Amino acid sequence: GQNIDQPTEMTATEGAIVQINCTYQTSGFNGLFWYQQHAGEAPTFLSYNVLDGLEEKGRFSSFLSRSKGYSYLLLKELQMKDSASYLCAVIGGFKTIFGAGTRLFVKA
Amino acid sequence: DVKVTQSSRYLVKRTGEKVFLECVQDMDHENMFWYRQDPGLGLRLIYFSYDVKMKEKGDIPEGYSVSREKKERFSLILESASTNQTSMYLCASSSLPGQGSTGELFFGEGSRLTVL
Numbered sequence: 001g002q003n004i005d006q007p008t009e010m011t012a013t014e015g016a017i018v019q020i021n022c023t024y025q026t027s028g029f030n031g032l033f034w035y036q037q038h039a040g041e042a043p044t045f046l047s048y049n050v051l052d053g054l055e056e057k058g059r060f061s062s063f064l065s066r067s068k069g070y071s072y073l074l075l076k077e078l079q080m081k082d083s084a085s086y087l088c089a090v091i092g093g094f095k096t097i098f099g100a101g102t103r104l105f106v107k108a
Numbered sequence: 109d110v111k112v113t114q115s116s117r118y119l120v121k122r123t124g125e126k127v128f129l130e131c132v133q134d135m136d137h138e139n140m141f142w143y144r145q146d147p148g149l150g151l152r153l154i155y156f157s158y159d160v161k162m163k164e165k166g167d168i169p170e171g172y173s174v175s176r177e178k179k180e181r182f183s184l185i186l187e188s189a190s191t192n193q194t195s196m197y198l199c200a201s202s203s204l205p206g207q208g209s210t211g212e213l214f215f216g217e218g219s220r221l222t223v224l
Contacts, residue, residue: 008148030205033212042198042215043151050210087150091211094139094158095166096202100150 002026004099006088011105012078020073020086020102028092034062034073035087037101043087047073078106111135114199114216121223127186129219131199139202140182141166141213142174144195151198157182189223196220 004024012018024032031050035043049055049064049071061074073086083106088099115130133140139158143151143166153166155174163174171193175183182201186193197219205211 031210033210035213042217043213044215045212048210048212089151089213091205094156094164095153096141096211096213097153097167098143098151100148 002097004088004090004097006086006099006102008100009103009105011107012075014078014080014106014108016078017074017076018078018104020075020088020104022071022073022088022099024069024071024088024090024099026090026092026097028095029066030091030093032062032064032071033087033089033091033096034060034071035089035098037085037087039084046086075104080106080108082106112199112201112214112216114197114219116219117217119219119221121189121221123190123223125189125223127189127221129184129186129197129199129221131182131184131201131216132180133182133199133201133214134180135201135203135214136179137201137203137214138179139204139211140176141200141202142172142182142184143198143200144168145198145218146195154184186221189221191223194221194223 034046037043047062085101141156199216200213203209
């Protein structure tokens, strides 16, 4: 079967660093995405990993280990506007399958 | 500015009614998708299409059908709406992975359907 697991909720403080983990078991793998979704809005693309290692983009970084079926999203210098849901997703063939998402609360 | 447009943001329908959700994209993408999003369950794939007149079942196709007569338009049809189809419906499109594309999804704003 296909399964993508990530924590349901996390809370962090403004200015801090937070790491959101994702583990996956899927029948196909052509890459792993992270999307951000603010309440009441559509998901938007954050990052893409297809090879093992770390991809850095400003305050956000994403890591992938294909052998372990594991990824994380690292958010640095947290801001209040980072309060949102973060969706881990795996693309295999034409299909993208999502985890249930992690709601991140950033407090002052 | 790339755009995926869903025809209705909010709909209220009665059990047994036929419901059409329309989605149009202006990016000339080959692939189009319909997801539903429910609290605690995340986005679940209903149907997708990788070409005009082509359709493939996703993980939860029961009670739904789709139509793709033109490349830019992908419709989701609920033949006889039921209360358990109350949900947020999200349309997305993407280009083919490879050839400079990751296959990332571009989403519409969503259609919140309530079935009474």
